Amino acid sequence: xxxxxxxxxxxxxxxxxxxxxxxxxxxxxxxxxxxxxxxxxxxxxxxxxxxxxxxxxxxxxxxxxxxxxxxxxxxxxxxxxxxxxxxxxxxxxxxxxxxxxxxxxxxxxxxxxxxxxxxxxxxxxxxxxxxxxxxxxxxxxxxxxxxxxxxxxxxxxxxxxxxxxxxxxxxxxxxxxxxxxxxxxxxxxxxxxxxxxxxxxxxxxxxxxxxxxxxxxxxxxxxxxxxxxxxxxxxxxxxxxxxxxxxxxxxxxxxxxxxxxxx
Numbered sequence: 394x395x396x397x398x399x400x401x402x403x404x405x406x407x408x409x410x411x412x413x414x415x416x417x418x419x420x421x422x423x424x425x426x427x428x429x430x431x432x433x434x435x436x437x438x439x440x441x442x443x444x445x446x447x448x449x450x451x452x453x454x455x456x457x458x459x460x461x462x463x464x465x466x467x468x469x470x471x472x473x474x475x476x477x478x479x480x481x482x483x484x485x486x487x488x489x490x491x492x493x494x495x496x497x498x499x500x501x502x503x504x505x506x507x508x509x510x511x512x513x514x515x516x517x518x519x520x521x522x523x524x525x526x527x528x529x530x531x532x533x534x535x536x537x538x539x540x541x542x543x544x545x546x547x548x549x550x551x552x553x554x555x556x557x558x559x560x561x562x563x564x565x566x567x568x569x570x571x572x573x574x575x576x577x578x579x580x581x582x583x584x585x586x587x588x589x590x591x592x593x594x595x596x597x598x599x600x601x602x603x604x605x606x607x608x609x610x611x612x613x614x615x616x617x618x619x620x621x622x623x624x625x626x627x628x629x630x631x632x633x634x635x636x637x638x639x640x641x642x643x644x645x646x647x648x649x650x651x652x653x654x655x656x
Contacts (some may be wrong), residue, residue: 407567408449408474409622410631413615414607418451418481420474421515422603422649423543428455430599431512431541431651439463440509443533445501446470446516447493450478454485456512465491466508468501506535513542517579521572527586534656540588543596546648547573556640557647563634576648588654597642600649604639611635 408420416424423430428451438461444453447467456462469475475495482491496502511534520526530540547557564571574582576593583591611619611632620628641647 405473406622406627408477410619410627412449413618413622414610414631414635416451418449418454418478420448421543422600422607424451425455425459427514427543428452429459430596431514431543431653432456432460435510435539435541435653437462437510441507442466442510442512443468443503443508444512444514445530446513446519447478448474450481450491450493452512452514453478453491453493454481454487457487457490458485462490462510466503467491467493468496469493470496470498501529501533503533505532507533509535509538511538511540513540513544515542515544517542517544518546518571518573523572523574523582524585527582527588531586531588531656536656538656539653540583540656541651541653543649543651544579545571545573546579546593546650547575548646548648549575549577550646554641554644554646556637556644560634560637560641560647563630563637567630567634573647576650579650579652583652583654588656591652591654593650593652596649596651600642604642607635608639 411420412418415422437456440463442456442462442465444456444465444467447453447469450467453465453467457465467478469478472495475493478493482488482493494502511530513530517523534540580591580593619631623631638647642649
């Protein structure tokens with residue numbers, strides 16, 4: 394899905410710990426509530442949807458079960474997360490509606506103008522060379538269709554505060570590679586890829602509430618499970634990452650945003 398080689402960032406312990414914090418089937422904040430915000434005001438009932446970077450399958454299941462997508466196709470690089478996504482789809486009884494596909498870095502193995510909606514939830518920040526990736530996303534969307542999703546962006550004034558730089562260092566230490574774009578860079582990138590009616594909105598109030606939930610979970614109901622999955626050192630590293638991310642959002646360096654743009 395991107396240029397170059399790919400190295401897995403998600404072992405079993407990392408996957409388990411992320412689900413404990415973000416919710417079953419999700420590897421990024423907000424769960425089904427975030428999915429509902431992404432599609433708010435858009436009618437996807439009966440429509441054909443592609444999720445790029447589908448992870449554990451929670452988004453796809455929500456799109457079909459809660460928002461009545463007619464057919465959903467999920468692509469991901471990671472065999473380990475796709476295996477779990479398949480179990481989730483089967484458990485939901487949606488195997489005839491949701492298709493899953495492991496792909497390699499490079500062009501998507503789908504035809505031009507195939508999907509009414511293409512969804513990316515917290516995955517554009519993994520892409521280093523965004524220009525050809527945006528163009529590939531647009532290629533798959535039907536004329537009049539939409540690119541929708543949410544992601545982590547940085548303020549236009551970044552690089553930012555010590556909390557943000559510490560968070561980036563913690564991610565790197567954990568083997569997680571990210572390539573964050575600014576708010577303005579994202580809008581320009583969508584525009585240059587040929588999209589119109591572009592909206593990118595800062596979710597500050599909403600993500601602050603989600604962070605409060607995560608903080609309580611990490612230090613409360615999920616603590617023992619996280620210790621079992623990660624060990625004491627891994628748990629303490631997660632605590633530090635969580636604290637620094639929350640502070641980076643609160644001081645305005647790190648932004649959680651929804652986006653949508655039309656072909």
